[in-house]
Amino acid sequence: MYQLTARDIRRRNRFCVLQAVYAASGHTSRQQIAQATGLSFATVGNMIAELLEVGVLAELGYEAAGIGRPRAQLAINPERGRLIGVDIAETCIHVDVFDLAMTVLRSTEIPVDPAATTPDDIVESIVHGIGEVVAGDADRVLGVGLSVPGLVEPDTGTSVFSPYWHWQQVPLKVLLAPQLPYPLYLDNPLKASTAAQLWFGAGRDVDDLIVVTLRAGVGIGVVIDGLLYRGVTNSAGEWGHTNLVLDGRACPCGRNGCVEAYVSAPGITATLREIAPGSPLLASDDAATLAAVAAAACRGDSTAVAVIERTGTYLGVAIANLVNLFNPRRIVFGDLVARQLGVPLLEATRRAAAHHAMSDPFAAVTLELDPLPHNPASLGAATFALEGFLADRETFTSVSARRTRRTDAPA
């Protein structure tokens, strides 16, 4: 059984308090944080003191409360440092620089040349992309998070298997470290998108949710009791390769009938080809095809409507399975497919899921589109860097040691 130490609990409480500050999006008070988190006022006071001392939070002055002492207004100190998020995707590498309030300061996209996808090629592009946007902030970077497709081992920073480029056991962190003198955090887009939702999106007011990522590949991130669930070897959430249709369509993974073969961007293109071979909606790539389907469905084009309806049926069955297994409070749909097909796909999915899911867990869950305006994989990658900074033993242990010596009471 997993043993919780005092440090685990302290770190968890620190995350919890800071998540409440981000959720307040602006400023908040100790009282409001205590209310939002359910933590005692004393614990909140201790955590806030620590976060003020390391400069993560700032006091903005006082607001007169109706009765009693005026309340100190707290906010994230955006200037405390910079975080970098990198989303490594099939066709391009997206890099963002964030301030500590998680506002995007600068971004760039480096296209991936399909003929140059060795680990060295990709490392060169990542380093180049970061160099382009980090500008005068190079010495203020607290950490770099990277979202890497496929199976990733976060502890060692290894890309165990990447389906796009047939990578196997690539020690990406080792390759990057000499050129990027920052703490580096690696995981895949499913885990990254889920971290982004947990801190800044659909997970801010819900502790049990599933984040569905629908892009060239598909998969889920599962949040249980406010924590990202990883499984015993960090591969939980491989919903994209659960079986949807026995002996169904070929999937790039080599199996047949996987969920991914039906509800990913290429899967939806395949459905369009089945419904209307040679359709004028078929464009040069899957993203353009999705955009054409979305636009045509708006005009009431029957082929486009049928594609969305059939995709919603597939997605609804696969989502009903998740509802029955996990009994979550919320399921949020994000990334390319959700952005393009949006509400019509969500409606079709909801109808099919309502039929296939058990009524009790279905009544307990809401299905929603991703509320985040930003690329969730790069924001989530930067969130790993934020979590890493907040969990840093040296920074926080020395503060709490000093504080314990000074006083145990909250301010």
Added chain:
Amino acid sequence: MYQLTARDIRRRNRFCVLQAVYAASGHTSRQQIAQATGLSFATVGNMIAELLEVGVLAELGYEAAGIGRPRAQLAINPERGRLIGVDIAETCIHVDVFDLAMTVLRSTEIPVDPAATTPDDIVESIVHGIGEVVAGDADRVLGVGLSVPGLVEPDTGTSVFSPYWHWQQVPLKVLLAPQLPYPLYLDNPLKASTAAQLWFGAGRDVDDLIVVTLRAGVGIGVVIDGLLYRGVTNSAGEWGHTNLVLDGRACPCGRNGCVEAYVSAPGITATLREIAPGSPLLASDDAATLAAVAAAACRGDSTAVAVIERTGTYLGVAIANLVNLFNPRRIVFGDLVARQLGVPLLEATRRAAAHHAMSDPFAAVTLELDPLPHNPASLGAATFALEGFLADRETFTSVSARRTRRTDAPA
């Protein structure tokens, strides 16, 4: 985010220590418990002192260690009290009386008359069954656990929905309480079987496992980090009604193609009918049919072998989906179907799962048959009563308050 209080942690540690004592099956020492649990020696000492004081543990004397002080030998005190486990199933109600070492002292089975399945009928049978076996132990019963088929609300003790008898919102605990003056704990067989494995079976040395129950209905219990995962409305694990075959066989739940329609006892009978309509293996009920299939497969009967092979393919696909989603360490198969078809079904399942699961999470998991000799639903129901007794605030708070006043150091 779920907040852990000092009492939560204390209770969790208490469970953890006691699970280690049960796992030692015989006697053990503070040192061995500290090693097995990873808890500090001081924490183990405190927990043991508490458990000795309330009489759950007993000291059996000392064993000379190689070096240093002799080690006190600890064991469960079987005479501390009695626990009752009730497994309410479709055709009969099984009742066991356990001592605190979880040894079965007496058992009975009350057949369920198909014409008398109102809540009052079933309550009468339960009370009658318990009366039959409780004998002179009536005033030593610490609690009664009941495994109730279908959807159960443990907090209120309500059978929300029972597919067998078309019960809806039956307040079973309220109906039982006047006739059973004990603490009562209700949940369904999936949760009960999982609790049994967690304390006494496949979960003793593994923190992340899935317990698959295969009887007239099927479903799973998921253990994450050593705790039973319930979902937000206690209906997590409804794997039996996840979709396996799009537009497939009719399921008693009213949907089509559910896992249950293929791998439950009636599902396997249906497969036999498909492969060999009018087969002599078809018996008067599903249990007898399964026994006939098992015996025939042993003789190499081709129909029986085909039934097991096809069932294993269905089960393997459905298990591969769980491996991809949950990435557990162990999956254990129990109850009627697993008992009857055992190793041949397990082998066929493993072959299909190896093909359909992702290779990384499949390499991390073992598939096994239930190691428990006893009815897991009734043992698990009694385990709920054990957990309830161990979590009892009055018993344990008063002890820890006294102990804190006396001393903080372990013995």
